[in-house]
Amino acid sequence: MTEVMIEAQGVTKSFGDLEVLNGIDLTIPKGSVTCIIGPSGSGKSTFLRCINQLETLDGGYILVEGQPVGVKVRKGRLHAQNNAEAAKMRENIGMVFQSFNLFPHMTVLENICEAPVRVKKESRKAVQDRAKILLERVGLSEKVHAYPASLSGGQQQRVAIARALAMEPRLMLFDEPTSALDPELVGEVLDVMRKLADGGMTMIVVTHEIGFAREVGDHLIFMDGGGIVEQGDPRTVLSDPQHVRTKQFLAKVI
Amino acid sequence: MANTATEPDAKAPAGDGLDRQLLQGRPHQRHGGLWLTAAIVLFAIFLISYSLITNPRFEWNVVFGWFTSERLFTGLLRTLGLTAISMAVGIVVGVLLALARLAPNAVVAGTAAFLVWLFRGVPVFVQLLFWGFIAAIYPRIAVGVPFGPEFFSVDANVLITPFMAAILGLGLNEGAYMSEIVRAGLLSVNRGQTEAATALGMRRFAILSRVVLPQAMKIIIPPTGNQTISMLKTTSLVSVLAFPELLYSAQLVYSANFKTIPLLIAASMWYLLVTSILSLGQYFIERHFNRGGITPGRSTRRTRKAKAENSRTAPQEVQP
Ligand SMILES: Nc1ncnc2c1ncn2[C@@H]1O[C@H](COP(=O)(O)OP(=O)(O)OP(=O)(O)O)[C@@H](O)[C@H]1O
Ligand SMILES: [Mg+2]
Numbered sequence: 001m002t003e004v005m006i007e008a009q010g011v012t013k014s015f016g017d018l019e020v021l022n023g024i025d026l027t028i029p030k031g032s033v034t035c036i037i038g039p040s041g042s043g044k045s046t047f048l049r050c051i052n053q054l055e056t057l058d059g060g061y062i063l064v065e066g067q068p069v070g071v072k073v074r075k076g077r078l079h080a081q082n083n084a085e086a087a088k089m090r091e092n093i094g095m096v097f098q099s100f101n102l103f104p105h106m107t108v109l110e111n112i113c114e115a116p117v118r119v120k121k122e123s124r125k126a127v128q129d130r131a132k133i134l135l136e137r138v139g140l141s142e143k144v145h146a147y148p149a150s151l152s153g154g155q156q157q158r159v160a161i162a163r164a165l166a167m168e169p170r171l172m173l174f175d176e177p178t179s180a181l182d183p184e185l186v187g188e189v190l191d192v193m194r195k196l197a198d199g200g201m202t203m204i205v206v207t208h209e210i211g212f213a214r215e216v217g218d219h220l221i222f223m224d225g226g227g228i229v230e231q232g233d234p235r236t237v238l239s240d241p242q243h244v245r246t247k248q249f250l251a252k253v254i
Numbered sequence: 255m256a257n258t259a260t261e262p263d264a265k266a267p268a269g270d271g272l273d274r275q276l277l278q279g280r281p282h283q284r285h286g287g288l289w290l291t292a293a294i295v296l297f298a299i300f301l302i303s304y305s306l307i308t309n310p311r312f313e314w315n316v317v318f319g320w321f322t323s324e325r326l327f328t329g330l331l332r333t334l335g336l337t338a339i340s341m342a343v344g345i346v347v348g349v350l351l352a353l354a355r356l357a358p359n360a361v362v363a364g365t366a367a368f369l370v371w372l373f374r375g376v377p378v379f380v381q382l383l384f385w386g387f388i389a390a391i392y393p394r395i396a397v398g399v400p401f402g403p404e405f406f407s408v409d410a411n412v413l414i415t416p417f418m419a420a421i422l423g424l425g426l427n428e429g430a431y432m433s434e435i436v437r438a439g440l441l442s443v444n445r446g447q448t449e450a451a452t453a454l455g456m457r458r459f460a461i462l463s464r465v466v467l468p469q470a471m472k473i474i475i476p477p478t479g480n481q482t483i484s485m486l487k488t489t490s491l492v493s494v495l496a497f498p499e500l501l502y503s504a505q506l507v508y509s510a511n512f513k514t515i516p517l518l519i520a521a522s523m524w525y526l527l528v529t530s531i532l533s534l535g536q537y538f539i540e541r542h543f544n545r546g547g548i549t550p551g552r553s554t555r556r557t558r559k560a561k562a563e564n565s566r567t568a569p570q571e572v573q574p
Contacts, residue, residue, distance in 0.1 A: 052453055083458055091455035101450035105468050114464065115454035160450075167454060 002029040005171055005202045006051065010060030013046055020046045022226040023060065028219070030170075033203045035213035035234065038223035039249055044206040047223070048173050051204070052093045053086050064089065064171065091119060094164030098176040100156040102148040102163070108135070109144045112163045120167070127166065134162040138192050154185030158192055165196075172196065174205040210254055214238055222246045316516040320507065321523055329503030330524050336420055336489045336499055341482050343425030348432025353462075355437055366433070373430035379491050382423035386495045388414050416497040424492070428485060435477045439470030471543040479536030483529050500524060 004027055011024040020043045028034050036044050049055040051062060053070050062069040067089065071078050081089075103111050112131040116122045135141050138158040148156055157177055164172060174193065178186040190212050197203055197216050207213060213220055213234050220234035222243070230243045238254075241247045306312060320326055354366035373381070389410035396407030414422070443466050451461040493502035504521040508514045 054449055054452065087452075087455045087457050090453055093453070095450075095453035097446060097450060099446050101444075101446040103447065103450070103465055103469075115451075115456055118460050118464065119455045119457070164454070 002031075004028070004063075005030045005032075005065060006204075007063040007066075008060065009062075011047065011050060011057055011062060012059035013043070013050060013055060014058055020226050021050070024228060026221070026228065028202070028204065030202050031200050032218040033197045033205065033216055034219045034221060035217040036204065036206045036221045036223055037208065037210070037213060037249070037253075038221075038229075042223045043226045044223055045175050048095075048175050048204060048206055051171075051173060052090050052095055053081075054095075064093065087119070091167055092169050093171045093173060094167060094169035095173045096157070096160050096164055096175065096177045098179050100148070100153070100160045100180070102156055102160055104148050107145050107147055108140065108151075108159050111148070111159060112166045115163070116166050131162070131166055134165055135159075137195070138162050139188070152185060153181045154188045157181065157189045161189075161192055161196075170202065172201055172203045174203065174207070176206050176208065178207070178209060208253060210238065210250075222249065224249070311515065312519070313513065313516045316513050317519045317523075320504075320513075320517055321520040323520075325503050325507060326500065326520060326524065329498055329500040329521075330528075332498065332503075333486065333489050333500040333524075334528070336417075336424070336492065336497075337482065337486045339421055340424035340428055340489070341485055343421060344428025344432045344481070344485070345478070347426060347429025348434075348436050351429060351433035352436035352440060355433065356440060370430045370433055373426045374434075378423060378427040378488060379494070381427055382420065382491055382495060385414060385419035385422045386416065388419070416492075416495040419495055420489070420492040420497055424485065424488065428481065431481060432478070435474055435481070436470070439472075439474035440466060442473045443469045468543070472540075475540050475543055476536070479532065479539070482536075483532050486528055486532065487525060 006026065006028040008024050008026040011021055012019070013021040024047055036047070038044050046055055050057055051064065051069065056070055061071070069089065070081055070086065072081055072085065073079075102108075103114065106114065109128065109131055112134065113124065113127045116127040116130075117124050132141070132144065135144060138161060140155060140158055140162070143151060143155060143159070148159070151159065157180075161177075177193070178189050181189065186209070190209060193203070193205070193212070194216050205212070205217070217234040219231065220237045221231045222229050222237065222241075222245075224245050230237060230241060230246045237246065238250065241250055307314075351366045351370055354362050355370070357363050357366075376384075392410050394407045395410050395413055396404045398404035398407075447465055447469065448461055451465045456465070489499055490501035492499055493505060496502065498506065500521050504517040508517040
């Protein structure tokens with residue numbers, strides 16, 4: 001039996017009167033690449049952000065490696081996690097944002113080393129060595145001391161991936177990592193993600209890159225209106241969508 | 255066609271009759287307005303200087319005599335001390351109030367908003383008088399359990415010296431203004447920065463001190479420099495508490511020798527001198543906190559290193 005990375009059951013989330021997630025049920029095995037596609041406003045980002053508690057759930061639960069997100073059970077009662085407990089869970093979950101969000105006042109190396117040194121209290125020397133290996137893996141060895149403002153979008157996103165990996169996470173979340181990039185820079189970021197997937201990393205990728213979903217994804221989820229409309233093997237879903245909304249969406253993006 | 259667009263042939267003007275060679279030059283600059291204003295200003299300077307030098311009532315020998323006197327210098331040192339301590343108190347109080355106002359806890363945020371309203375709304379002159387006369391309301395200040403035992407108490411007049419009253423009045427008022435400046439700085443930092451740091455597992459204090467505050471500094475520093483310069487002169491209000499800072503020292507002298515104008519000029523010269531030095535300091539601090547920005551022209555050891563290794567940066571942008 002394959003080990004489970006994420007188990008979500010009946011996840012709901014509203015912003016005021018707007019119901020953004022209306023009951024997400026999902027199981028993600030370890031080592032798999034799950035791609036989420038769907039129209040704008042369908043709740044893809046919100047679901048991703050619920051996994052590492054950038055948003056709080058209104059209903060249902062999410063387990064990451066069997067550990068409930070945002071809550072703890074004590075003496076048969078449910079309590080909210082405190083900040084330190086939430087941060088502890090996030091240490092194992094890397095996240096890459098559409099807008100990179102590198103720290104502009106730090107060099108590439110400082111960006112990567114900040115969290116491992118401050119959060120995990122690792123020695124700076126050890127982290128710097130690891131950071132240099134990571135930068136080599138994302139093809140940016142020569143940018144160690146550059147500031148983010150002097151890098152292209154594709155380079156910034158690759159640094160952001162290296163920064164997340166420096167925490168040695170067991171799960172990586174990608175929220176439209178290539179949507180803010182010029183077309184000719186998309187490939188270099190997808191290549192890095194592909195290598196990461198080949199290395200066995202568990203990944204959840206919100207993307208509009210249908211080609212990436214087809215070739216790299218193990219599982220494809222189509223979301224619309226705050227729920228999962230259709231899911232399954234990427235090749236099957238993409239070539240033979242069952243649901244009319246999936247068909248309409250794919251007709252527009254392919 | 256593309257060739258003629260980039261390298262126009264000056265010898266053969268195009269059919270539109272425009273002289274391409276002439277267009278390569280820069281337009282003729284008109285300096286008439288500049289010369290005229292310069293002449294007016296120079297004449298004004300001449301008139302004012304003439305009056306300053308020839309009007310014996312300025313008594314310049316008296317001005318310079320007192321400018322370099324020990325009494326004014328001691329007053330100046332007190333003014334500088336007062337400015338530094340009040341600003342330090344103001345910045346600490348300001349950061350605390352700003353953080354409190356941004357706190358998710360509504361009671362904390364509301365209390366901070368109330369304190370800002372109070373300390374900003376009451377004239378600082380009145381606040382100084384209030385702290386100066388606090389002994390009239392609370393003759394004794396005690397530490398203990400409310401309505402319970404008292405551990406020790408002191409005479410308010412002993413605890414709240416004119417100096418303490420000055421620090422309280424200036425510092426708390428400053429804190430209210432600084433809190434708005436710090437709050438604007440904190441809010442100026444993109445929410446994505448906090449989210450990225452949070453997602454990395456960083457704790458709240460680390461996010462604030464390592465990610466948000468350093469970026470907020472770019473917004474916070476310039477108005478803080480302004481506040482410091484403003485504080486330097488606001489300290490002169492402390493003369494109502496009979497604390498002999500620079501202005502009150504001058505007042506003490508001229509109330510005895512009636513050389514009012516020369517002493518006011520001597521004090522003002524010190525204020526101007528210190529303001530100039532503070533402005534210069536502000537320039538260097540701003541430059542420091544601009545690192546990592548895309549502003550050209552900065553060149554620190556770190557950016558030079560970064561640029562040297564950055565092949566995308568054009569070589570002419572590297573500062574010597
Ligand atoms: N913090 C918030 N406050 C209020 N509404 C929000 C907030 N965040 C998201 N929403 C709303 O929730 C809905 C779902 O947003 P979400 O970002 O999850 O969509 P998405 O599927 O990621 O879309 P996109 O492809 O545009 O990124 C949208 O209508 C959005 O306006
Ligand atoms: Mg989104």
